[in-house]
Amino acid sequence: MTKYWKSIALAAALALTFGLTAARAAGTHEGEQLYPVLTYRTGPYAPSGIPFLGGLQDYIRYVNEVEGGVNGVKIYTPECETAYSIERGIECYERFKHGYEGAPTAIFQPHSSGLDAALLDKARQDHVPVFGPGGGQAHAFEGRVFPYSFPLVFDYWSEADVVVHYIADRVGGYDKLHGVKIATLYHDSGYGRDTIEPLAILSKKFGFEDIQIPVPHPGEQQQTQWQQIKQANADWVFLRGWGVMNPVAIKTAARVGFPVDHIIGDIWSGSEDDTRPAGAVAKGYLAVSVFPPGTDFKILQQLKTKILDTGKSDLKDKSKFGSVYYNFGVIEGILAVETFRTGQEKFGHRPLNTEEGQWALEHLDLTAARVEQIGATGLVSPIKVTWLDHVGGSSAKIQQWTGSEWKPLTDWIVGNRDLFHDVLEQKALDYAKEKSIAVRTTADAPIN
Amino acid sequence: MSSTTLPRLAASRRLRLAPQRALVWLGATALLLLPAFGDEYWINSILIPTITMGLAGIGLNLLMGYAGLVSLGSAAFMSVGAFASYNLLLRAPWLPLPLTLIAAGLIAAVAGVFFGLPSLRIKGFYLAASTLGAQFFFEWLFTSYRWFSNNSLTLTISAPRLQFLGIDLRPAPGRYLLVVATTALLWLLASNLARSRIGRDWMAIRDMDKAAAVIGIPVASRKLLAYAISSFVTGIAGALFAFAYLGTADAHSFDLDKSFEVLFIVLIGGSATLFGNFLGAAFIVLTPIVLTRIVEWLDLATVFDNGVLVNVERMLFGIIIIVLLIREPDGLASLLQRIRARWQVWPLRA
Numbered sequence: 001m002t003k004y005w006k007s008i009a010l011a012a013a014l015a016l017t018f019g020l021t022a023a024r025a026a027g028t029h030e031g032e033q034l035y036p037v038l039t040y041r042t043g044p045y046a047p048s049g050i051p052f053l054g055g056l057q058d059y060i061r062y063v064n065e066v067e068g069g070v071n072g073v074k075i076y077t078p079e080c081e082t083a084y085s086i087e088r089g090i091e092c093y094e095r096f097k098h099g100y101e102g103a104p105t106a107i108f109q110p111h112s113s114g115l116d117a118a119l120l121d122k123a124r125q126d127h128v129p130v131f132g133p134g135g136g137q138a139h140a141f142e143g144r145v146f147p148y149s150f151p152l153v154f155d156y157w158s159e160a161d162v163v164v165h166y167i168a169d170r171v172g173g174y175d176k177l178h179g180v181k182i183a184t185l186y187h188d189s190g191y192g193r194d195t196i197e198p199l200a201i202l203s204k205k206f207g208f209e210d211i212q213i214p215v216p217h218p219g220e221q222q223q224t225q226w227q228q229i230k231q232a233n234a235d236w237v238f239l240r241g242w243g244v245m246n247p248v249a250i251k252t253a254a255r256v257g258f259p260v261d262h263i264i265g266d267i268w269s270g271s272e273d274d275t276r277p278a279g280a281v282a283k284g285y286l287a288v289s290v291f292p293p294g295t296d297f298k299i300l301q302q303l304k305t306k307i308l309d310t311g312k313s314d315l316k317d318k319s320k321f322g323s324v325y326y327n328f329g330v331i332e333g334i335l336a337v338e339t340f341r342t343g344q345e346k347f348g349h350r351p352l353n354t355e356e357g358q359w360a361l362e363h364l365d366l367t368a369a370r371v372e373q374i375g376a377t378g379l380v381s382p383i384k385v386t387w388l389d390h391v392g393g394s395s396a397k398i399q400q401w402t403g404s405e406w407k408p409l410t411d412w413i414v415g416n417r418d419l420f421h422d423v424l425e426q427k428a429l430d431y432a433k434e435k436s437i438a439v440r441t442t443a444d445a446p447i448n
Numbered sequence: 449m450s451s452t453t454l455p456r457l458a459a460s461r462r463l464r465l466a467p468q469r470a471l472v473w474l475g476a477t478a479l480l481l482l483p484a485f486g487d488e489y490w491i492n493s494i495l496i497p498t499i500t501m502g503l504a505g506i507g508l509n510l511l512m513g514y515a516g517l518v519s520l521g522s523a524a525f526m527s528v529g530a531f532a533s534y535n536l537l538l539r540a541p542w543l544p545l546p547l548t549l550i551a552a553g554l555i556a557a558v559a560g561v562f563f564g565l566p567s568l569r570i571k572g573f574y575l576a577a578s579t580l581g582a583q584f585f586f587e588w589l590f591t592s593y594r595w596f597s598n599n600s601l602t603l604t605i606s607a608p609r610l611q612f613l614g615i616d617l618r619p620a621p622g623r624y625l626l627v628v629a630t631t632a633l634l635w636l637l638a639s640n641l642a643r644s645r646i647g648r649d650w651m652a653i654r655d656m657d658k659a660a661a662v663i664g665i666p667v668a669s670r671k672l673l674a675y676a677i678s679s680f681v682t683g684i685a686g687a688l689f690a691f692a693y694l695g696t697a698d699a700h701s702f703d704l705d706k707s708f709e710v711l712f713i714v715l716i717g718g719s720a721t722l723f724g725n726f727l728g729a730a731f732i733v734l735t736p737i738v739l740t741r742i743v744e745w746l747d748l749a750t751v752f753d754n755g756v757l758v759n760v761e762r763m764l765f766g767i768i769i770i771v772l773l774i775r776e777p778d779g780l781a782s783l784l785q786r787i788r789a790r791w792q793v794w795p796l797r798a
Binding site: 189 | 538588600604694696754755759761
């Protein structure tokens with residue numbers, strides 16, 4: 001008899017769960033702008049995910065509660081946990097792509113480069129604009145081939161140019177670069193290899209010696225690679241690491257006696273979590289920064305008084321306030337909110353759908369004046385996106401680790417993207433050919 | 449059960465045959481008609497992954513459940529299938545899609561046989577370790593040699609086209625039908641194999657390989673055949689997983705976690721069953737989603753912090769798996785079997 005009840009209980013449980021999954025709550029968020037937030041509060045990347053999501057949610061809460069929404073339109077941010085797995089991310093995408101609980105979707109952020117790649121084709125078919133600041137595929141800037149991809153703000157090719165620019169400044173000009181040896185120590189993955197081509201182009205142009213050394217994932221052993229750097233007698237090291245590879249690189253460099261202030265980290269090698277584990281030897285280490293840390297920015301002060309001090313913050317560990325990842329979240333929030341604002345100026349003060357979101361992203365013009373108005377001068381570099389250029393900028397700073405915090409050494413350095421334009425354009429066009437994608441022409445260009 | 453119940457069961461079996469067959473046809477028609485009515489969310493994020501992962505489960509189950517050979521390299525063979533079909537689609541565009549999939553499966557089978565060779569000498573945990581080698585080898589191979597991903601900047605692969613008889617299969621219903629049709633054919637193949645001479649040989653080897661050798665079963669060739677067929681099915685599942693589900697994949701889409709996922713599908717669904725794999729896959733795909741929905745439905749986010757909730761969800765998922773394996777060591781398939789047996793004699797039982 002007990003078994004009998006067990007099957008009934010099981011059937012009931014199954015029916016309930018299926019019912020729950022099928023039942024969509026009725027439109028309780030009508031009139032609001034949906035902005036789904038894919039999270040990784042669990043899994044291997046949770047340590048960077050938690051402060052990053054804190055910054056993002058805090059800024060959106062600030063806009064909703066202090067500013068009363070974007071022109072009165074509240075932003076609804078349901079979370080969807082992916083643990084950085086692509087499959088969970090696809091489920092989140094399918095759940096939110098056409099809106100949720102009455103609120104429409106305008107833009108979608110994968111928060112993972114793997115998911116970003118997986119959505120490339122799907123999003124184009126669904127007409128959902130996918131946007132991710134920093135670290136997109138370099139050739140995805142080409143809006144004629146990728147109308148729904150927006151790798152905003154920065155790409156790794158520009159980063160290569162910013163690094164060479166900084167080294168040129170340090171050695172006394174581009175003409176002194178001849179014979180300088182720049183070794184790139186990269187994470188052996190698609191991400192890590194992305195700077196091989198631009199550095200080869202730059203090396204040809206400026207005459208520095210380009211040395212490329214791969215580190216297999218995850219990179220907790222780098223003795224051989226650093227010996228190689230010493231033997232090659234490299235003057236500078238451009239460290240394109242990820243996760244545990246970064247502190248190990250800094251420590252190993254100290255062991256073989258390479259000067260730490262001649263190592264320049266990538267944008268993902270320049271957070272507190274990359275330097276602190278390396279200890280005292282990290283003092284003086286340099287890194288490219290697109291998401292500057294610090295709490296002195298006006299908007300950060302606003303967040304402190306209006307959100308953190310009132311107990312509304314998403315952040316549990318308050319020491320992460322103003323860290324690289326927290327500020328990255330704030331920057332992402334600013335870009336999303338400014339996109340909604342741009343779209344609302346054209347379509348009216350109401351929630352936007354995906355087609356309107358795509359228009360808004362292609363017309364996003366974040367001027368220095370507007371950045372100042374938001375209170376984010378120095379935090380966000382001004383960008384201007386067009387239908388031909390979906391990145392919109394290439395500015396980064398060089399920062400230095402003082403042993404306890406990051407200090408900016410330079411103002412925004414603008415990477416020279418013209419150098420690579422033709423090569424990247426060709427890559428995009430090749431991609432279009434392989435996939436038989438019709439390239440957008442001026443006839444389909446959004447003029448107004 | 450006493451001997452007197454036997455005739456009754458036989459009689460009821462005759463009676464039941466017709467409705468059972470009708471049920472199978474009904475199920476098949478429902479599966480085929482589903483894209484016409486089904487929501488895109490259900491097709492894209494629940495049905496396609498469940499069926500594809502179920503198919504991968506079938507692949508591993510043939511090896512593990514029937515032939516008793518352990519493998520921790522399922523995801524590696526999936527990746528071989530995915531990368532092989534990508535390169536075939538790209539470099540041999542004249543090949544029709546079904547042949548491409550079969551060829552990709554055959555390439556995965558060759559890889560399976562190669563990594564199955566140690567099974568001729570070693571067993572159990574040692575064998576598991578050697579199949580683990582496949583896992584690391586192929587992840588390394590596909591990230592180190594850009595040729596496999598057509599020199600793509602990001603080392604990712606995505607199907608240049610999915611066409612059959614001039615029909616574009618890329619929209620959701622097309623991908624769904626591709627997955628269902630392929631899985632149905634492979635399921636048919638697997639179930640016939642399992643009941644054939646070969647399947648019986650596998651089970652004999654699983655239960656005692658020395659005895660099997662004594663009664664004249666060619667143990668070595670049967671073991672390698674098990675690796676070949678298992679990898680063939682797994683490889684095709686990998687191709688479907690990459691192109692019909694993810695859309696774009698790279699070597700890391702098929703990491704060790706994925707291998708464990710296939711292993712869990714087999715354990716949860718039930719060893720040496722075929723239908724159980726789909727139950728296991730449905731469990732793996734649905735449970736996290738259902739947990740999230742329950743949390744949402746109860747509006748717990750207003751009470752608890754987001755970070756706490758997502759961690760609790762993962763713990764619950766783990767607890768459910770443990771409880772399930774303790775209560776149903778033979779998997780969901782045996783639970784279903786018992787429920788079915790109960791309902792078959794329903795009005796007559798005390």
